[in-house]
Structure formats: C-alpha cells, structure tokens
Amino acid sequence: MLSRNREGSAMQLEFQCQKCEESFSLDVSDVQSDPILRCPGCGTRAPDEQVEVVVAALEEMFAALAPLRRKFTVSVEVNSEDMPPPYDELPVVVAKAALLDEEDSEDEDEEDEEEEVAELE
Ligand SMILES: [Zn+2]
Numbered sequence: 001m002l003s004r005n006r007e008g009s010a011m012q013l014e015f016q017c018q019k020c021e022e023s024f025s026l027d028v029s030d031v032q033s034d035p036i037l038r039c040p041g042c043g044t045r046a047p048d049e050q051v052e053v054v055v056a057a058l059e060e061m062f063a064a065l066a067p068l069r070r071k072f073t074v075s076v077e078v079n080s081e082d083m084p085p086p087y088d089e090l091p092v093v094v095a096k097a098a099l100l101d102e103e104d105s106e107d108e109d110e111e112d113e114e115e116e117v118a119e120l121e
Helices: 028-033 048-068
Strands: 012-016 023-027
Touching (some): 028 048
16 A cells, blocks of 8 residues: 655654644655644644744754664654653643634743854954
C-alpha cells in the first residue's frame, strides 16, 4: 500500500484541535514550505510565528539526527500532552462561553531594547 517515495517526506505531524477536537495531519514537508496550521474543522489557526518556530526546531532536529543515522535509526514520538518537565503542565483551558468568540489577548511585553554594539579597540 505504501510505496516508497524518496522524493516526498512521509513524515507526518498529527494535530488535534483543542476547540473542536478535529484530528488532522500535515506532511512535514508541506509545513516546511508553507508554515500554516489551521484546523480543517473549525478554522482555528495557530499564529504563524509559532508554527515557524516549530518548523525551525524540526529542521534542527533533522540536522542533529542526520549524522546519527549512520549508526542508529531514530524514531521520536513527540506528543505535546506527554512532554517532560517543565513542559508538562496542562494548558489552561478557558471555559468556553458557548456563543462568544473571544479572542485571547496575549500579554506580550514589548521590550524596546536597542542593541548596543560595543566595539573594543
Ligand atoms: Zn477545530
């Protein structure tokens, strides 16, 4: 059934929407070329920057695994509900007000730091 396809990556990312519980999966190579994560069920979308960070982390992991591949085949199951400390805390599930579509307002501290490059002579 599965034909070997050396061209496309068969690696899949699996997601479950916290809002509507729809499960879906995305091909890693698709996410790499188009870092968009949107629930096909309800349209909930992850912030682009969060998806990009995940893609960058995956690429780092691939780069790290590549040399290891000579001696070991590695399979890592990453489940965001099963992560080691300090990432094991459950997300705060906001009680859903049935008909209200409230947007989470994230508290982002805007840091206005200017980088000072001190040049030593
Ligand atoms: Zn959904």
